[in-house]
Amino acid sequence: MIAHGIDLVDCDRIDKMLSRHETRFLKRVFTPDEQAYCAKAKNRVERLAGRFAAKEAVLKLIGMGWREKIAWTDVEVVNDAMGKPEVVLSGQVRDIAEQMGIERVSLSITHAANLAIASAVALGTSS
Template structure:
């Protein structure tokens, strides 16, 4: 049963500007070490980070709360060995998902050099 649906789109340059302006402070506030460890030093790092940022926003929307009350790091977007995005919730995000009866997530992420988009389906 579908319990929530969220979608988000972000300009990749917004992430580039945030990294330039705030550097590691921004990265470590928004992303977990696991999210940063995969491909964050590559040429496409901004696109990947923008995709993960959009996925976090989409998960928040699927939970029905926007960004209220949940920290960025309470939603972790990683990938399995085949490259499929996965969601791992902790803290208040996990508690909220439990209250809503959410037991599974499906996430799709896509990006170009200009924009990243993500959709999150809560089941």
């Protein structure tokens, strides 16, 4: 293990963002595939909140924040054939991860009591 990041998101916060700036918020934060995956679910807000938390957790594990002008979409959450969430990195986030020796990120997301939490663990060989 190289690093760990964790984040907790109040689903109401995501719901408010959707109410105020849905199109802009979705386009800025989520890839088209993430948007499509969440749109088809009854628990859309919870899924979006979980992915938001996952993106934050990944940035924490590489020691970066959104203030560094990193694109939210450089961290994408996809699901494997069994439904397990996986992280796909691109752009500046991928470059930083490679410099750190991160080969993959193990991700877990859960929802409870109007909260979403994500835990991300960086695996690989530290540089």
